[in-house]
Amino acid sequence: MPLDTGTDGGTAPPDVPRGAAPTRREVLTDGVYEAVKTMVMDHAIQPGARVGIEALSRSLGVSPTPVREALARLESDGLVVKRSLSGYRATELLDRRGVEELFEMRLLLEPRAAALAAERVGDSDLDRIEALVEEMQGLPDKGESYAVYGRFAALDQRFHDALAAASGHTMLAAAVERLHTHLHLFRLSPVTGGSPATVVEHGRILRALLRHHPERAAQAMRQHLELSLERHLGRYRTDGS
DSSP states (O other): OOOOOSSSSSSOOOOOOTOOOOOOHHHHHHHHHHHHHHHHHHTTTTTTTOOOOHHHHHTTTHHHHHHHHHHHHHHHTTTEEETTEEEEEEEEOOOHHHHHHHHHHHHHHHHHHHHHHHHHHHHHHHHHHHHHHHHTTTTOOOOHHHHHHHHHHHHHHHHHHHHHHHHSSSSHHHHHOOOOOHHHHHHSSSSSOOHHHHHHHHHHHHHHHHHHOHHHHHHHHHHHHHHHHHHHHHHHHHHHH
Protein backbone atom coordinates (compact mmCIF):
# COMPACT_ATOMS: atom_id res chain seq x y z
CA MET A 1 0.00 0.00 0.00
CA PRO A 2 1.44 3.41 -0.93
CA LEU A 3 2.37 5.59 2.00
CA ASP A 4 -0.11 8.34 2.84
CA THR A 5 1.77 11.47 3.80
CA GLY A 6 -1.24 13.76 3.99
CA THR A 7 -2.91 15.18 7.10
CA ASP A 8 -6.09 13.09 7.00
CA GLY A 9 -5.06 10.05 8.96
CA GLY A 10 -1.63 9.68 7.37
CA THR A 11 1.75 9.97 8.99
CA ALA A 12 2.13 13.62 9.94
CA PRO A 13 5.42 15.40 9.28
CA PRO A 14 7.16 17.06 12.21
CA ASP A 15 6.79 20.73 13.03
CA VAL A 16 8.61 23.10 10.70
CA PRO A 17 9.66 26.70 11.32
CA ARG A 18 6.91 29.25 10.82
CA GLY A 19 6.85 30.47 7.26
CA ALA A 20 8.81 27.48 5.97
CA ALA A 21 6.88 24.87 4.03
CA PRO A 22 8.36 21.36 3.87
CA THR A 23 9.24 20.13 0.42
CA ARG A 24 7.47 17.11 -1.02
CA ARG A 25 10.68 15.11 -0.58
CA GLU A 26 10.93 16.08 3.10
CA VAL A 27 7.31 15.10 3.71
CA LEU A 28 7.87 11.76 1.97
CA THR A 29 11.07 11.05 3.89
CA ASP A 30 9.48 11.95 7.23
CA GLY A 31 6.44 9.82 6.43
CA VAL A 32 8.57 6.78 5.60
CA TYR A 33 10.61 7.30 8.76
CA GLU A 34 7.47 7.40 10.92
CA ALA A 35 5.99 4.38 9.15
CA VAL A 36 9.08 2.22 9.65
CA LYS A 37 9.52 3.44 13.23
CA THR A 38 5.95 2.36 13.96
CA MET A 39 6.68 -1.10 12.55
CA VAL A 40 9.70 -1.41 14.84
CA MET A 41 7.86 -0.08 17.89
CA ASP A 42 4.88 -2.40 17.29
CA HIS A 43 7.17 -5.39 16.60
CA ALA A 44 5.74 -5.74 13.09
CA ILE A 45 9.47 -5.84 12.45
CA GLN A 46 10.56 -8.22 15.17
CA PRO A 47 13.51 -7.38 17.46
CA GLY A 48 16.68 -8.75 15.86
CA ALA A 49 14.98 -9.27 12.49
CA ARG A 50 16.58 -8.19 9.24
CA VAL A 51 15.11 -4.99 7.78
CA GLY A 52 15.00 -5.33 4.01
CA ILE A 53 15.15 -2.08 2.06
CA GLU A 54 13.58 -3.52 -1.08
CA ALA A 55 10.78 -5.24 0.85
CA LEU A 56 9.95 -2.04 2.74
CA SER A 57 10.08 -0.06 -0.48
CA ARG A 58 7.49 -2.36 -2.07
CA SER A 59 5.33 -2.44 1.05
CA LEU A 60 5.22 1.33 1.40
CA GLY A 61 4.98 2.04 -2.31
CA VAL A 62 8.04 4.27 -2.41
CA SER A 63 11.50 4.14 -3.92
CA PRO A 64 14.41 2.69 -1.91
CA THR A 65 15.95 6.13 -1.36
CA PRO A 66 13.58 7.42 1.38
CA VAL A 67 13.71 3.99 3.00
CA ARG A 68 17.50 4.19 3.24
CA GLU A 69 17.25 7.71 4.66
CA ALA A 70 14.67 6.54 7.20
CA LEU A 71 16.85 3.64 8.28
CA ALA A 72 19.82 5.96 8.76
CA ARG A 73 17.69 8.08 11.10
CA LEU A 74 16.44 5.00 12.93
CA GLU A 75 20.03 3.88 13.37
CA SER A 76 20.80 7.17 15.12
CA ASP A 77 17.71 6.56 17.28
CA GLY A 78 19.12 3.18 18.30
CA LEU A 79 16.16 1.29 16.84
CA VAL A 80 18.11 -0.42 14.05
CA VAL A 81 21.75 -1.37 13.60
CA LYS A 82 23.72 -1.67 10.38
CA ARG A 83 26.11 -4.57 10.03
CA SER A 84 28.59 -5.13 7.27
CA LEU A 85 27.43 -7.65 4.67
CA SER A 86 24.05 -8.22 6.37
CA GLY A 87 22.40 -4.78 6.17
CA TYR A 88 20.05 -3.40 8.79
CA ARG A 89 18.48 -5.29 11.67
CA ALA A 90 16.05 -4.13 14.34
CA THR A 91 17.83 -3.81 17.66
CA GLU A 92 17.10 -6.30 20.40
CA LEU A 93 14.86 -5.26 23.28
CA LEU A 94 16.42 -4.12 26.52
CA ASP A 95 16.56 -6.86 29.13
CA ARG A 96 16.24 -6.15 32.83
CA ARG A 97 19.93 -5.30 33.16
CA GLY A 98 19.72 -3.01 30.15
CA VAL A 99 16.84 -1.09 31.73
CA GLU A 100 18.78 -0.76 34.97
CA GLU A 101 21.86 0.52 33.13
CA LEU A 102 19.77 3.01 31.18
CA PHE A 103 18.36 4.43 34.41
CA GLU A 104 21.82 4.52 35.98
CA MET A 105 22.85 6.85 33.17
CA ARG A 106 19.70 8.94 33.55
CA LEU A 107 20.22 9.28 37.29
CA LEU A 108 23.73 10.58 36.64
CA LEU A 109 22.63 13.11 34.03
CA GLU A 110 19.08 14.29 34.55
CA PRO A 111 19.00 15.43 38.22
CA ARG A 112 22.05 17.60 37.45
CA ALA A 113 20.33 18.95 34.34
CA ALA A 114 17.21 19.75 36.39
CA ALA A 115 19.25 21.61 39.01
CA LEU A 116 21.03 23.69 36.37
CA ALA A 117 17.74 24.40 34.60
CA ALA A 118 16.21 25.66 37.85
CA GLU A 119 19.07 28.13 38.18
CA ARG A 120 18.90 29.62 34.70
CA VAL A 121 15.64 28.69 32.97
CA GLY A 122 13.93 31.58 31.18
CA ASP A 123 10.28 32.35 30.67
CA SER A 124 10.14 30.91 27.14
CA ASP A 125 11.60 27.58 28.26
CA LEU A 126 9.27 27.50 31.27
CA ASP A 127 6.29 28.12 28.98
CA ARG A 128 7.41 25.30 26.71
CA ILE A 129 7.93 22.82 29.55
CA GLU A 130 4.65 23.77 31.22
CA ALA A 131 2.79 23.30 27.92
CA LEU A 132 4.24 19.79 27.56
CA VAL A 133 3.07 18.84 31.06
CA GLU A 134 -0.41 20.13 30.31
CA GLU A 135 -0.62 18.38 26.94
CA MET A 136 0.33 15.01 28.47
CA GLN A 137 -2.62 15.05 30.86
CA GLY A 138 -5.17 12.40 29.99
CA LEU A 139 -3.19 10.85 27.13
CA PRO A 140 -2.84 7.04 27.18
CA ASP A 141 0.64 5.65 27.77
CA LYS A 142 -0.36 2.12 26.90
CA GLY A 143 -2.31 0.41 24.15
CA GLU A 144 -2.22 -2.19 21.45
CA SER A 145 -0.15 -0.08 19.08
CA TYR A 146 2.27 2.82 18.89
CA ALA A 147 -0.52 4.84 17.26
CA VAL A 148 -2.36 4.75 20.60
CA TYR A 149 0.43 5.66 23.01
CA GLY A 150 2.92 7.29 20.66
CA ARG A 151 1.82 10.86 21.39
CA PHE A 152 2.36 10.36 25.13
CA ALA A 153 5.77 8.79 24.51
CA ALA A 154 6.84 11.67 22.25
CA LEU A 155 5.73 14.33 24.74
CA ASP A 156 7.44 12.47 27.58
CA GLN A 157 10.70 12.50 25.63
CA ARG A 158 10.27 16.15 24.70
CA PHE A 159 9.73 17.10 28.36
CA HIS A 160 13.02 15.54 29.42
CA ASP A 161 14.90 16.89 26.40
CA ALA A 162 13.49 20.42 26.89
CA LEU A 163 14.44 20.42 30.55
CA ALA A 164 17.97 19.26 29.74
CA ALA A 165 18.26 21.95 27.06
CA ALA A 166 17.16 24.55 29.61
CA SER A 167 20.23 23.64 31.68
CA GLY A 168 22.30 25.71 29.27
CA HIS A 169 24.90 22.93 29.01
CA THR A 170 24.88 21.73 25.42
CA MET A 171 26.96 18.60 26.01
CA LEU A 172 24.76 17.53 28.92
CA ALA A 173 21.61 18.16 26.89
CA ALA A 174 23.02 16.21 23.94
CA ALA A 175 23.90 13.27 26.20
CA VAL A 176 20.35 13.14 27.55
CA GLU A 177 18.88 13.32 24.06
CA ARG A 178 21.19 10.63 22.65
CA LEU A 179 19.91 8.07 25.14
CA HIS A 180 16.59 7.96 23.23
CA THR A 181 15.20 6.65 26.48
CA HIS A 182 11.54 6.63 25.65
CA LEU A 183 11.85 4.86 22.32
CA HIS A 184 13.59 1.96 24.04
CA LEU A 185 11.30 1.81 27.06
CA PHE A 186 8.00 2.15 25.23
CA ARG A 187 9.11 -0.49 22.75
CA LEU A 188 9.41 -3.06 25.54
CA SER A 189 5.73 -3.50 26.13
CA PRO A 190 2.41 -1.76 25.51
CA VAL A 191 2.07 -1.60 29.30
CA THR A 192 4.42 1.09 30.55
CA GLY A 193 4.73 3.49 33.41
CA GLY A 194 1.34 4.93 34.25
CA SER A 195 0.28 8.19 32.65
CA PRO A 196 -1.27 9.85 35.75
CA ALA A 197 1.78 9.13 37.92
CA THR A 198 4.18 10.44 35.27
CA VAL A 199 2.24 13.69 34.85
CA VAL A 200 2.13 14.24 38.62
CA GLU A 201 5.89 13.66 38.88
CA HIS A 202 6.56 16.00 35.97
CA GLY A 203 4.42 18.58 37.74
CA ARG A 204 6.65 18.42 40.82
CA ILE A 205 9.71 19.03 38.65
CA LEU A 206 7.97 21.94 36.94
CA ARG A 207 7.06 23.57 40.26
CA ALA A 208 10.69 23.41 41.36
CA LEU A 209 11.72 25.08 38.09
CA LEU A 210 9.10 27.80 38.52
CA ARG A 211 10.50 28.54 41.97
CA HIS A 212 14.09 28.42 40.64
CA HIS A 213 15.00 25.91 43.35
CA PRO A 214 17.90 23.71 42.13
CA GLU A 215 17.92 21.23 45.03
CA ARG A 216 14.19 20.58 44.81
CA ALA A 217 14.38 20.22 41.04
CA ALA A 218 17.17 17.65 41.31
CA GLN A 219 15.31 15.80 44.06
CA ALA A 220 12.04 15.77 42.10
CA MET A 221 13.81 14.48 38.99
CA ARG A 222 15.64 11.80 40.96
CA GLN A 223 12.41 10.65 42.58
CA HIS A 224 10.64 10.58 39.21
CA LEU A 225 13.37 8.43 37.67
CA GLU A 226 13.46 6.04 40.62
CA LEU A 227 9.67 5.60 40.53
CA SER A 228 9.75 5.17 36.76
CA LEU A 229 12.41 2.49 37.09
CA GLU A 230 10.26 0.63 39.62
CA ARG A 231 7.30 0.74 37.23
CA HIS A 232 9.36 -0.67 34.39
CA LEU A 233 11.01 -3.36 36.49
CA GLY A 234 7.52 -4.48 37.53
CA ARG A 235 7.16 -5.79 33.99
CA TYR A 236 9.97 -8.27 34.58
CA ARG A 237 8.55 -9.39 37.92
CA THR A 238 5.27 -10.04 36.13
CA ASP A 239 6.53 -12.07 33.19
CA GLY A 240 9.54 -13.62 34.94
CA SER A 241 12.10 -12.50 32.34
